Amino acid sequence: MSLDQALAYAKTNHARFLNELIQLVSIPSISTNAEKKAAMLQAADFIARQLQQLGFQNVRAFPTALHPIVYGERMDAGPDAQTILVYGHYDVQPTDPEDLWVSDPFSPEIRGDYLYGRGSSDMKGQVIASIKAIESVLSQGSLPVNIKFLVEGEEEIGSPNLSSFLIEHASMLKCDVALNPDSGMISPNAPTIVYALRGLAYFEIRVFGPDHDLHSGVFGGVIHNPAQALCEIIARMHDSQNRVTLPGFYDHVLDLSSEERAQLARLHMDDQYYLDQTGSPTVWGEEGFTSTERIGARPTLEVHGLYSGFTGQGSKTVIPAWAMAKISTRLVPNQDPEDVRNGMVAFMQQHAPKSIRWEVIPMQGGFASISDIKLPATVALAKALESVWGIAPVYKREGGSVPVVADMQKYLGIDSVITGFGLPDDNIHSPNERLHLPNWERGIQALIHFLFNLA
């Protein structure tokens, strides 16, 4: 039976698959870093060559205003067969703080069951798993479905050029459903399908005081210190119930049904789970909701970075001229990132004191998304996951943001089936990112099942 042979092929070729993944993880494709332009092109080229080697047609790296989008297709299942659009991204997060990495982020190293390196889990491992599942099926003949493959290079910076690409190339990208393996599993024994994702609105807030750094003895006490003022402003962004105070923030939030709350409660991600994952002293969050609800179904606001004045060793008695915070909100259906941007500006107009000047720089943004778990492709994936893990998958609302899912709904009219084989302790976006290799191998097997189930 060709399914079994395809599964066997994947096992036989595991070492080569891993070696190709290591080659891809070695490329420092940090999309937010202007100096990594060459690495971005190199990673895009690597993906394009992978597709070409599998006989994909029309393989191209489409230039964008920033990083290219790689596309290719295999349409040989014919016009009556389903067409699946597989989505991925080849860019990765920055690597700071560098000194906390045990091995170099771009010199992938295997330690125990893990491959360590930036992007190993998010999501170069998932992209290679998808390609290798296709290769394994092709090794036994032809594909039962048509496949289009789209791999972008700007996911980690909010996919600024993807929506215009989807609009411009809508007919080329025409398909029945998308497979998006950029999510993860809630634990090694719980294959996971994500049916909702949070959106994002990201900002940089700058507060300006004096026109130059001042001596805090000579001027301390007569002007409003911008670092202090920024702290005072940020402190007002949550109320005593830990709710976000931006004007209108909750106006359009889709409430959780009692049925969905009951289902989310079955995920067994209790507070102890989050304490184990984070090492935080306690959990914290919006009153009236469980931790799982807060992450999946409630919008939040986070401070990602603070900078002001003297941060070196020792002491310096300066009143800094300015202070900066990087802040984002995670959004849920039906919040509009544009409304949230307006809310942030309104908040600053309302709360920033006259004693400082301020600036809100809007950065990336994207809508949340939610889909029906009874889609045929979702059912095919659920069956595939159960075949490999021996248990039915859990259905989860994801706290992260994949704006492309909402964009594909909006511009291509298609739903996405969202899964992935990363684990919660993979340290994605953090030092020592890693990929659990036995799980990655199971992921390739599951994707082979998925392709056969679609036939």
Next chain:
Amino acid sequence: MSLDQALAYAKTNHARFLNELIQLVSIPSISTNAEKKAAMLQAADFIARQLQQLGFQNVRAFPTALHPIVYGERMDAGPDAQTILVYGHYDVQPTDPEDLWVSDPFSPEIRGDYLYGRGSSDMKGQVIASIKAIESVLSQGSLPVNIKFLVEGEEEIGSPNLSSFLIEHASMLKCDVALNPDSGMISPNAPTIVYALRGLAYFEIRVFGPDHDLHSGVFGGVIHNPAQALCEIIARMHDSQNRVTLPGFYDHVLDLSSEERAQLARLHMDDQYYLDQTGSPTVWGEEGFTSTERIGARPTLEVHGLYSGFTGQGSKTVIPAWAMAKISTRLVPNQDPEDVRNGMVAFMQQHAPKSIRWEVIPMQGGFASISDIKLPATVALAKALESVWGIAPVYKREGGSVPVVADMQKYLGIDSVITGFGLPDDNIHSPNERLHLPNWERGIQALIHFLFNLA
């Protein structure tokens, strides 16, 4: 008359004096920077050689746990003459942000009436002025008083090793009064005598949350973000009247008498003055006090630096593992820096939430000081300043901190006469520090008068 000849000598030798100042400013003697050890020794050696060239005896650079203290004496006025201890420091502040300097901080450059370079005003210019005033008097014969000269290398980091030096060498340092030229003038036409200085208690506060940086999508909303928590804590350090909220902070503060308030009001440093000096949109501060009172006679709390998470270009969606603030309080008589440290810890115990861990690292500290303006040396200095500028000096409470003044009072039993020839827009502790050269020259003349007036 030898006074006139000494004044003429200083004028004749101005170019050489300036050249020697430039040599000293060229030495990057940043005391807080562990890599500048060699420069610190070089600066100490430069001062020692200057004193030797003037015939000072027992010139030595006394080693300390960190940077040496330079000492020398000329006791030839005899046991019945007064002995003056001149205090200075050869260390300077760090130079960041480097990119805001027009010329290199340690390649002194003359532009217009100014010498630009780190330490030109604070206080290498003042140390050289003192040495050159002594040289000018000596050029006409002998000194009318005995002079002891003490120049330390740790003033900018809170003089951690000076008090033990004063205790250990109290008999060597025995004198009648100290001259401390580490202050400045309120404007070019207002020679200034400082009769009170603020003290200091400096801290680094660290807030810890998760044990590693987290993805804000995966975990945003279930743990307390340390950057947010730090902002919330700092926001509570001032109340709605802009008073500092550390427990017990105002308990021992010496109140201003109505007489002193009236005198401070005559300084003509109104709010517009502070707006002009700082470029801030408005003034700000503790309610119930004028700006001059806030700086000179009221304790304050300033944030010098903030750091957390991702501060680079672009965006990164991380929940940082920790956040840091550098904070100091400026103290007035009769606050004890140790009490303030205890107050900061008590504040954190009271206000830091259970959802984070925290640490308070005490750094430099020192007492405030206040002295009688009718001291003979103060009267001699006032007369000297009036001779050069043609107007009587103003008497001011200074917002900055010179812990050595309190220490000399405590350990040597002597008062300090505090003055200086720096101007408010010299950018001390900031980029483009500079020294107004015509004023510096007047300062040398005034110090020559002062020495003659002590006879």
